[in-house]
Amino acid sequence: MGVFDLFKKKAEPARDAARPATMPRQETSDDAATETAPSLFGRFRSALKKTTDFLNTDIRDLFKREGRLVDDQFLNELYAILVKTDMGTGPAARIRDRIGSDFRARVVHMSDVLASVQDEVRAILKQPQRPIQFAASGPTVILVVGVNGSGKTTSIAKLMRMFRDQGKRVVVGAGDTFRAAAVRQLAIWAEREGAAIVEGENQGDPAAVAHKAVALAIQTGAEVCIIDTAGRLQTQTNLMQQLEKIYRVITKQIPDAPHEVLLVLDATAGQNALSQAQGFSTAAKCTGIILAKLDGTAKGGVIIPIRERFAIPVKFVGVGEKSSDLAVFDADQFAAALFADAA
Amino acid sequence: MFESLQDGLKSALKTLQGKAKLSEGNMREGLAAVEQALLEADVSYAVAQDFIAHVSEKALGQKVLLALDPVQQLMAIIYQELVAILGPVDSAIPLRKEVTVLMMCGLQGSGKTTTCGKLTKLLQQNKKSVMLVAADLQRPAAIEQLHVIGGQLGVPVYSEPGQQDPVSVCTNAVAKARKDQIALVVLDTAGRLAIDQELMDQLVRIDKRVGPDQVYLVVDGMTGQDAVNSAKAFNEALELDGVIMTKLDGDARGGALLSVKQVTGVPIKFIGTGEHLDALEPFRPEGMVSRILGQGDIVGLAQMARSVIDETAQKEMEAKLQAGEFTLDDFKKQLKSVLQPGLMTKMLGLLPGMGEIQKMMSGVDAEGDAKRVVGIIDSMTAQERRNPKIIDPSRRNRIARGAGVQVAEVNGLLKQYETMAPIMRAMAGKSMMGRMQAIQDIQKSGMFNPGAKMPKIKGDTGKRLTSKERAEMKKRREKELRRKQREQKSDRDRRQDGDVA
Numbered sequence: 001m002g003v004f005d006l007f008k009k010k011a012e013p014a015r016d017a018a019r020p021a022t023m024p025r026q027e028t029s030d031d032a033a034t035e036t037a038p039s040l041f042g043r044f045r046s047a048l049k050k051t052t053d054f055l056n057t058d059i060r061d062l063f064k065r066e067g068r069l070v071d072d073q074f075l076n077e078l079y080a081i082l083v084k085t086d087m088g089t090g091p092a093a094r095i096r097d098r099i100g101s102d103f104r105a106r107v108v109h110m111s112d113v114l115a116s117v118q119d120e121v122r123a124i125l126k127q128p129q130r131p132i133q134f135a136a137s138g139p140t141v142i143l144v145v146g147v148n149g150s151g152k153t154t155s156i157a158k159l160m161r162m163f164r165d166q167g168k169r170v171v172v173g174a175g176d177t178f179r180a181a182a183v184r185q186l187a188i189w190a191e192r193e194g195a196a197i198v199e200g201e202n203q204g205d206p207a208a209v210a211h212k213a214v215a216l217a218i219q220t221g222a223e224v225c226i227i228d229t230a231g232r233l234q235t236q237t238n239l240m241q242q243l244e245k246i247y248r249v250i251t252k253q254i255p256d257a258p259h260e261v262l263l264v265l266d267a268t269a270g271q272n273a274l275s276q277a278q279g280f281s282t283a284a285k286c287t288g289i290i291l292a293k294l295d296g297t298a299k300g301g302v303i304i305p306i307r308e309r310f311a312i313p314v315k316f317v318g319v320g321e322k323s324s325d326l327a328v329f330d331a332d333q334f335a336a337a338l339f340a341d342a343a
Numbered sequence: 344m345f346e347s348l349q350d351g352l353k354s355a356l357k358t359l360q361g362k363a364k365l366s367e368g369n370m371r372e373g374l375a376a377v378e379q380a381l382l383e384a385d386v387s388y389a390v391a392q393d394f395i396a397h398v399s400e401k402a403l404g405q406k407v408l409l410a411l412d413p414v415q416q417l418m419a420i421i422y423q424e425l426v427a428i429l430g431p432v433d434s435a436i437p438l439r440k441e442v443t444v445l446m447m448c449g450l451q452g453s454g455k456t457t458t459c460g461k462l463t464k465l466l467q468q469n470k471k472s473v474m475l476v477a478a479d480l481q482r483p484a485a486i487e488q489l490h491v492i493g494g495q496l497g498v499p500v501y502s503e504p505g506q507q508d509p510v511s512v513c514t515n516a517v518a519k520a521r522k523d524q525i526a527l528v529v530l531d532t533a534g535r536l537a538i539d540q541e542l543m544d545q546l547v548r549i550d551k552r553v554g555p556d557q558v559y560l561v562v563d564g565m566t567g568q569d570a571v572n573s574a575k576a577f578n579e580a581l582e583l584d585g586v587i588m589t590k591l592d593g594d595a596r597g598g599a600l601l602s603v604k605q606v607t608g609v610p611i612k613f614i615g616t617g618e619h620l621d622a623l624e625p626f627r628p629e630g631m632v633s634r635i636l637g638q639g640d641i642v643g644l645a646q647m648a649r650s651v652i653d654e655t656a657q658k659e660m661e662a663k664l665q666a667g668e669f670t671l672d673d674f675k676k677q678l679k680s681v682l683q684p685g686l687m688t689k690m691l692g693l694l695p696g697m698g699e700i701q702k703m704m705s706g707v708d709a710e711g712d713a714k715r716v717v718g719i720i721d722s723m724t725a726q727e728r729r730n731p732k733i734i735d736p737s738r739r740n741r742i743a744r745g746a747g748v749q750v751a752e753v754n755g756l757l758k759q760y761e762t763m764a765p766i767m768r769a770m771a772g773k774s775m776m777g778r779m780q781a782i783q784d785i786q787k788s789g790m791f792n793p794g795a796k797m798p799k800i801k802g803d804t805g806k807r808l809t810s811k812e813r814a815e816m817k818k819r820r821e822k823e824l825r826r827k828q829r830e831q832k833s834d835r836d837r838r839q840d841g842d843v844a
Contacts, residue, residue, distance in 0.1 A: 270385030
């Protein structure tokens with residue numbers, strides 16, 4: 001017994017000391033990975049910090065004592081933490097069961113379990129890093145879709161800012177002709193970010209707006225053309241057909257366009273995001289996801305089952321209301337930020 | 344996408360079959376299925392856990408009633424408990440003698456501005472004067488959006504161009520409303536994160552200075568586990584009076600409502616079920632429970648059907664049907680009554696197993712189809728509508744051109760009419776039971792399998808006829824036909840006589 005006591009006393013300060021030591025190390029690895037825009041990752045990380053804090057405190061709670069027996073109660077607590085990230089019951093149960101089979105009846109340390117969970121998440125989200133696929137020649141057309149209020153227009157403003165910073169000229173098509181003053185909202189952003197805009201008539205045909213925007217981009221030799229669309233629920237068949245039409249109209253002008261179809265998902269969304277990913281990728285062949293509103297307390301864990309089922313990569317995350325609040329998504333960063341202590 | 348809970352429960356509760364009592368042991372699997380259903384509907388983990396514990400306690404030791412099987416009994420307990428948590432219902436907005444001030448708050452993109460418009464429309468229907476106040480100075484063009492909505496509804500919208508402080512906009516607006524003797528003021532505040540201390544403080548300042556009578560939290564129906572955190576923060580900052588959940592016209596199951604209700608304890612007032620300004624409904628816990636459990640909402644469906652159908656028109660139709668008439672004109676009328684925007688999809692969403700139905704319906708644009716059918720009927724002459732039998736191929740071509748559709752669609756419609764007319768006639772004047780039978784006939788014919796062609800119903804004679812009997816029947820039919828023709832002829836003659844006279 002005395003030996004155990006000794007071990008406990010020793011382990012306690014060691015653990016505390018280990019934490020500050022790991023943090024800077026992580027910082028440096030971040031900087032190395034993101035030489036071009038370290039501030040973006042700083043923001044990305046700070047946005048996820050709340051999530052991290054939350055997850056860490058909870059996981060640490062599991063291990064109040066040095067090492068804990070992995071039993072049903074332990075696994076249930078782990079399951080609760082996983083479900084709270086909105087990853088869904090499926091992935092959460094699978095991770096729980098894996099931990100259960102790997103560690104059951106063993107006394108474990110926090111780092112073991114965390115590393116295991118983090119690996120699982122990272123493996124699922126692993127993707128080649130390629131934020132935007134630009135066209136070989138001519139304008140790169142980006143179609144932006146999503147449900148009502150997910151943050152499409154604000155995300156477009158952020159994309160405009162990003163392209164402007166890259167020295168690219170942008171044309172935006174204000175294709176949300178349905179919601180009151182949506183065109184105006186985008187026009188204000190376009191003016192702020194110095195992009196050309198094609199405005200649709202109120203209640204007009206969004207496909208016509210898309211056509212005009214692409215035509216203007218070709219004519220003026222702009223590098224990027226972003227098309228906004230009205231928010232729609234994936235169950236509204238007629239509106240999803242309208243989306244298909246917009247897609248067709250763009251393809252007619254430039255055969256390999258749209259080069260990117262970005263689905264904007266609200267990070268606060270729960271399991272319905274799966275249905276959104278399915279509906280929108282069926283209608284508009286989404287090539288990527290922008291996970292908006294990640295600066296709140298929401299975890300956005302639903303991208304895990306989305307990635308598993310539909311293989312749509314997350315390209316960007318929105319971390320604030322300003323146009324500069326956009327970060328390139330990185331699976332390692334995401335997993336590391338979720339379980340920073342495991343490193 | 345979602346497995347129906349009932350099915351899941353059935354398999355999980357197989358062990359319960361024939362058991363006389365609900366016990367912890369025999370309910371465990373079933374309750375696990377319920378818990379999973381709740382979590383998949385985005386009910387927060389803690390709330391789901393509490394709920395399951397509560398149900399288990401309640402059900403424990405209950406004798407299984409003779410009339411029910413254990414699955415049904417457990418479902419009934421779950422249902423009652425959920426209704427109890429989500430209730431009581433109170434969708435009334437208490438009015439004061441002077442200006443009543445309503446304030447909307449919530450996260451970004453939850454639907455505050457649209458809900459302001461919907462609420463105004465509802466209040467207008469109750470003959471109340473309303474003023475909208477644009478206090479969202481954050482989002483670009485939010486003020487314009489509210490102005491457009493106000494313009495559509497014909498209500499004044501208060502805004503102060505160039506003003507940076509929403510607190511003073513709100514106080515000035517209420518002062519103006521008092522002067523103009525306006526009954527209700529609706530404040531549209533900016534969306535904000537519950538952890539954004541600066542903006543939350545601003546909201547509290549508005550609350551203190553203006554003292555709204557009712558503060559409503561607008562929650563997105565698709566919200567996940569985070570609903571608990573944000574609802575808690577808003578409730579602590581503001582003392583909410585009600586919750587409005589939006590975007591429930593899709594396939595989101597809205598389990599966040601359970602979390603929000605549990606955390607805030609304030610009544611759920613309304614639910615938003617569409618993009619149009621009249622798509623705001625008083626909250627009904629029963630419907631929501633069925634939805635969260637993934638079972639559809641039959642009561643809501645019936646209510647909606649009732650609200651759509653005009654009573655007197657219905658009586659007229661009934662009389663006509665009893666007289667054995669059901670023309671294409673009547674068909675069109677019926678179609679038109681269900682052609683309100685968004686209604687079809689909404690009704691479909693209320694059907695049990697809606698995920699299945701909607702999957703089935705994907706690629707079928709019910710509303711657009713119905714509109715095209717109306718177009719086809721409109722392209723017919725009056726005579727053709729009364730007697731579709733005369734529509735020969737050349738007429739079909741003409742009608743198709745007139746309606747801008749393919750001839751095949753005209754053919755399809757006529758076929759559909761042919762199948763439907765006898766059923767409609769059969770249903771007329773029948774008792775409830777008779778109608779159910781008639782509806783079952785329709786179901787058999789595949790009416791609820793949209794997209795499939797409808798087979799023509801062949802009447803069941805009930806027995807096999809000998810060739811002699813058949814000849815007899817044929818003779819009788821022909822006799823009848825001759826009699827009808829005679830009658831028509833004499834009818835025509837009489838009319839012509841009348842013309843001469």
